[in-house]
Amino acid sequence: MTTPPVSPLPVHGTVPLRARWEQWMQELVENPQEVSALTSRYGSPVNVLNPAPLRHNAQELLNAGASHNVKTRVFFARKANKALCFVDAARESGLGVDVASDNELRQVLERDVAPERIILSAAIKTDGLLRLAVSRGVTISCDSRAECGRIAAIARALETTARVAPRLAPDPEALPPTRFGERLPIWQETEWPADLRVVGVHVHLHGYSEADRRTALAEAIALVEHLRAMHQPASFIDIGGGVPMSYLESREQWENYTARISAQRAGTGAPFTWKSDPLSNTYPFWQEPTRGQWLNRLLSGEVPGYGNAGAALRERDIALHLEPGRSLLDGCGVILAEVNFLKERSDGLPLIGVAMNRTQCRTAADDILLDPLLVPTAGSAKEISREPCTGFVVGAYCIEDEVILRRELDFPAGIAVGDTLAIPNTAGYFMHILESASHQIPLARNVYYDGGEWVPDDIDAT
Numbered sequence: 001m002t003t004p005p006v007s008p009l010p011v012h013g014t015v016p017l018r019a020r021w022e023q024w025m026q027e028l029v030e031n032p033q034e035v036s037a038l039t040s041r042y043g044s045p046v047n048v049l050n051p052a053p054l055r056h057n058a059q060e061l062l063n064a065g066a067s068h069n070v071k072t073r074v075f076f077a078r079k080a081n082k083a084l085c086f087v088d089a090a091r092e093s094g095l096g097v098d099v100a101s102d103n104e105l106r107q108v109l110e111r112d113v114a115p116e117r118i119i120l121s122a123a124i125k126t127d128g129l130l131r132l133a134v135s136r137g138v139t140i141s142c143d144s145r146a147e148c149g150r151i152a153a154i155a156r157a158l159e160t161t162a163r164v165a166p167r168l169a170p171d172p173e174a175l176p177p178t179r180f181g182e183r184l185p186i187w188q189e190t191e192w193p194a195d196l197r198v199v200g201v202h203v204h205l206h207g208y209s210e211a212d213r214r215t216a217l218a219e220a221i222a223l224v225e226h227l228r229a230m231h232q233p234a235s236f237i238d239i240g241g242g243v244p245m246s247y248l249e250s251r252e253q254w255e256n257y258t259a260r261i262s263a264q265r266a267g268t269g270a271p272f273t274w275k276s277d278p279l280s281n282t283y284p285f286w287q288e289p290t291r292g293q294w295l296n297r298l299l300s301g302e303v304p305g306y307g308n309a310g311a312a313l314r315e316r317d318i319a320l321h322l323e324p325g326r327s328l329l330d331g332c333g334v335i336l337a338e339v340n341f342l343k344e345r346s347d348g349l350p351l352i353g354v355a356m357n358r359t360q361c362r363t364a365a366d367d368i369l370l371d372p373l374l375v376p377t378a379g380s381a382k383e384i385s386r387e388p389c390t391g392f393v394v395g396a397y398c399i400e401d402e403v404i405l406r407r408e409l410d411f412p413a414g415i416a417v418g419d420t421l422a423i424p425n426t427a428g429y430f431m432h433i434l435e436s437a438s439h440q441i442p443l444a445r446n447v448y449y450d451g452g453e454w455v456p457d458d459i460d461a462t
Contacts, residue, residue: 005030008422009374009413014272014390015260017285017407018249019370019424022331024050024449029375029422035336036377038454039420042445044338044355047431049081049448049457051089053331058095060292061243061322068299068310071319075119077241078104080325081333082432083457085448087111098241098323102129107462109136119165119238119323121202123180130154139163141202141238144182145190155195165200165238166190168223170216180204184219188226198227200236200321208244208287210298217312218304224318237313238321244287244294245327247370247425254286257369274392274406277366285369291327326428333427335361335444337404338377339419342389350391352411354421357396358404359436360444363429367406370424374411378418386414393421396441 008029012018021029028034028048038046058074065072075096076086087108090097096117099105108118115137122129125140125147133140134155142148142164155162167181181204192198201220205212220237227234248254263269265278273279289297299310299320306312313320341353361368378384389411393404405423423430437443446457 003031003033006032006376006380009376009386009411009415009419011374011421012371012410012412013407014410015257015407017253017257017370019247019372020249020331021373021424022050022053024052025331025334025422025424028334029373032375032377032420035375035420035422038447039336039338039377042447042456043442044420045335045360045444047083047426047444047446048334048336048454049083049085049427049446050332051085051448054086054089054328055093057291057324057328057330058090058093061295061324064292064295065299065320067296068314070299070310070313071236071317073236073319073321074328075117075238075321075323076328077323077325078108079433080329080428082459083446083448084111084459085450085457086329086332086427087113091117096321098325102126102132105129105132105138107459119202119321121204121240121323127154131158134158134160134162137163139165139199142166143180145186148190148192148196152193152195161195161197163199164196165202165236166198166223167202167204168216168220170203170205170219174215175212176206178204178206184223187223192230192232198232198234200224200234200238200319201227202238202240204240205242208242208284208294210294211301213239213242213298214301214303214309217309218306221303221306221312221316221318224316235317236319236321238323241323241325241327243322243324243327244284244290245330245428246287246290247285251286251288272408273367274401274403274408277406279366279369279406281364281366282369283363283365291330295322329428331425333425333431335423335426335431336375337421337423339415339417339421342415342417350389352389352391352393352409352415352421354393354395354404356404356444357436357438357441358402359434359438361404361423361426361430362434364433368423368426368430369407371409372405372421372423374413374415375420375422376416377420378416384416384418386416388412388414397438
């Protein structure tokens with residue numbers, strides 16, 4: 001007998017930011033029994049994953065490239081989520097994988113991703129990592145001339161040829177300075193030994209501007225043309241990640257939030273964050289255009305000195321490579337965390353304690369700016385008395401500022417110990433990029449939907 005859906009209880013910030021929910025997420029939070037089964041079996045928090053949206057997110061980018069007749073390849077940025085179900089989904093969808101460490105590379109190779117579909121972009125590359133990449137024929141994003149020398153020496157010792165893509169640092173007069181790569185004149189002065197085969201050019205850019213990427217393409221095209229004149233088979237430009245996505249349903253709510261946080265920072269508006277935190281470093285949770293429309297705009301615009309971007313790439317037979325992480329994982333994950341206590345701070349401020357810590361839902365930014373939902377796993381309204389409250393969600397670390405969401409939240413239908421907080425759309429970076437086992441609290445378990453049931457991801461067995 002199918003369990004009838006149960007509406008989750010509303011939660012919204014005192015400055016609301018209503019999240020987008022995928023259909024599978026909605027069905028999950030409408031089933032308190034299933035939610036309870038997951039947290040009972042795997043603990044709290046549990047990272048609940050569904051790789052299905054990755055495939056159509058990637059296809060959106062591929063379709064945009066194809067509409068301009070530009071050869072386009074998408075590489076899943078593995079650092080965005082460690083779960084191996086996403087590696088499998090990328091492989092099965094014909095995508096590549098971008099790896100940034102020895103473990104990431106070994107795991108991807110063990111999942112039978114073809115070496116020609118892997119790009120190694122690690123900021124720090126040990127000799128062991130380089131030996132593995134060179135021996136298996138993985139393309140290496142080469143960060144400097146010195147690193148090229150190391151790669152060449154390793155290839156020589158292995159009696160093979162290494163595949164490299166020099167990483168280009170765009171002119172800081174045109175784009176913000178970057179720690180990644182070397183300037184165009186340096187690469188143009190570089191001599192390429194026979195141990196190295198230069199197969200493309202790599203660019204790492206901060207932010208999400210398609211106009212900035214067209215600016216960078218001008219130098220990247222110039223470098224490809226130089227490399228080809230040097231008899232190197234450079235065939236692609238990889239512009240990395242930074243493909244925009246949007247977490248929220250409402251542009252108006254986002255604009256209201258930005259106005260309210262600006263007023264709070266200026267001291268002219270009522271505070272609504274933990275200890276009046278200005279939240280000065282946050283992701284743009286509402287953006288447009290996103291994904292395919294963004295890439296279409298990029299390829300439709302002008303590259304300085306080369307004209308239309310799509311035509312410039314197409315006429316020179318240069319493929320465009322992208323390495324999305326967050327944008328590919330849009331709609332792929334939910335964090336479930338049990339409510340452990342309800343109390344007041346010494347000054348009377350209500351606190352909602354959940355069985356997780358702040359590193360289990362955090363990126364390098366200050367906060368996650370969307371509203372969760374509450375699954376009534378403690379029991380129905382007939383069984384449990386819930387009182388409405390407004391307060392802050394705090395976590396497991398013995399730190400005064402151990403706050404999971406730094407915005408004040410309203411629970412208008414109340415909340416009870418034993419209920420479950422569901423935080424949506426967290427697969428991209430929020431689950432794993434900063435996760436810590438401090439206090440010897442175990443890392444969150446990861447489960448995914450295999451088409452029939454929720455199963456443990458193999459990453460937790462490694």
